[in-house]
Amino acid sequence: MTLSDRLSQVELFEGLEPDELDQIAAICEERTLSSGHVVAKQGDAGDELYIIWEGLVEVVHEETPEDPAPRTVVNLGQGQVFGEMALVDFGPRSATVRVISEKAILQAIPREAFLEACESHNHLGYAVMRNMAADLSFKLRHQHLIGR
């Protein structure tokens, strides 16, 4: 299975044509990380989006003056995306993300290349942004269900 084929199984790229998936594949950088590796640190600047190819990560809200107890808000596994908030709003990382499986394989997409692909190909850009909104909605619904 090619990288483009695998990308078609990620919701963020649902609805993309084969040539559009190839464009995304061309800007992916594969990372293999071991357990405990911190992929993103809350408060840091972020310029990459990540797709979980294999493994599990935990998303942790670190302690702040308003919230003194760090807590894991969700675990994310195969096919999930994180780092998208800082990628599109240019704000700091909203949480710390750490590998909790024995190892994790991620695909990293740099902001500049990602935004260039979205802005230069209307259909690709529309589909990815729609899917990103749907993914954020799914994560919000998950949080609502956790809090029931």
Next chain:
Amino acid sequence: MSTIFKVSYVVQGGGHPGAIVNEDKKPEVGQRVTLGSKEFEVVEVVDLMPARGDFSFLHVTVKAIGN
């Protein structure tokens, strides 16, 4: 392409953040699933949102094994 099930796993009783994972097969009540290093039993499966493309979106409630 076959359906990909995007699953929001929520653990009964709180104390665990649950997980969001893509699955090849639809989870079924009574099935055991592993989230991280812990094992759980599925107690409820419901559609969370309408399916889109090859993706189906599910909310799955699980309970810790032994509780």
